[in-house]
Amino acid sequence: MNGNSIPDKEIVAIILYTSCFFMVLAIFLIVFFYFSRKKIIQKELEKRDLILQYQKEQLHAVIVAQEEERKRIAQDLHDDISSKLNIVSLNTHLLSAPNLTEAETLEITENIINLTTKALENSRKIAHNLLPPVFEKFGLNAGVEELCEEFESSKAVKVHYKNEIDFDESDIDRHLHIFRILQELMNNSLRHGKATEIWISFKNIESVGTCNYEDNGIGFNSKNAENQKGLGMKNIDSRISFLNGNIKIDSQINKGISVVFTF
Structure with missing residues (x-):
């Protein structure tokens, strides 16, 4: 009877040690996968943040470029079109002045035609650039x-x-x-x-x-x-x-x- 009890104790001990080993291994694997997953999620979040930052920079660049283009167009309209139309307006008022000679009327009319033609050409250029x-x-x-x-x-x-x-x-x-x-x-x-x-x-x-x-x-x-x-x-x-x-x-x-x- 004593001879049979010793092997039983050894079997129980082996089972306990084996169970403890697998429990430790399981805990180790759980901890390992937990931290690995956490690290992967962290990297994914960092990658997403980088993508969002890159998209923000791109959007900012587009907005700045659009604003620069708008400033350029506004400057062209002011310098080329508005200034010429102002002179056309002044020349038009001159035509209503009394005692104009035929030569003066012809000169003013030619100025109006030339300035209007240039204004049209410049407006076409601005539209063409757009x-x-x-x-x-x-x-x-x-x-x-x-x-x-x-x-x-x-x-x-x-x-x-x-x-x-x-x-x-x-x-x-x-x-x-x-x-x-x-x-x-x-x-x-x-x-x-x-x-x-x-x-x-x-x-x-x-x-x-x-x-x-x-x-x-x-x-x-x-x-x-x-x-x-x-x-x-x-x-x-x-x-x-x-x-x-x-x-x-x-x-x-x-x-x-x-x-x-x-x-």
Whole structure:
């Protein structure tokens, strides 16, 4: 009987030790998964906060860009249109003055016609800058072609443009972002880069719309993040985000700029 009781005690002890081991293991796994899950949730929250912060910065950049554009339009309207119409008004009152000679009447009338013509031309330019009629009627490709012609008309830069994409005219809202990106890049090339040649090409790479942009300007150090934080670049980043695309900018001092973006 004593011989049988010893093995029973050993079995009970083994069961107890085994149960304790699995309980400790279970507690360890629960604690491990708890803290792991907590860490994952924390990282997800941090990622979400970063995304929200990025979206806020994009929205801020768009709002600032819109305000700058409104200021520019207001300035153009005040300087070009209002001033000319004020002079037209003054000249119109002069016509009602007594004892005007035929030559004076003719001169005042010619002034009114000339000023009115210039005011109309400037109002067309302002409207054209807001949304080019060619872009609205014939799409992105025609709009970019006209944009290139306008820059070349200054005789300061030669633009080489090539398109291998058949753009869907129903997607004009997205295409406007592409047009504005190119407009900003070309303005930067001419104003800041002092470029004399610009190359633009559209092509599909692995079914993804891609634009390659280059110039031969003075360039800048693209590795310095501060060089890519201007209002223009923030505006471009915002538009790229709306297009669900990516952008890569490469530039060196005196070696121009190379930009590739997808849309």
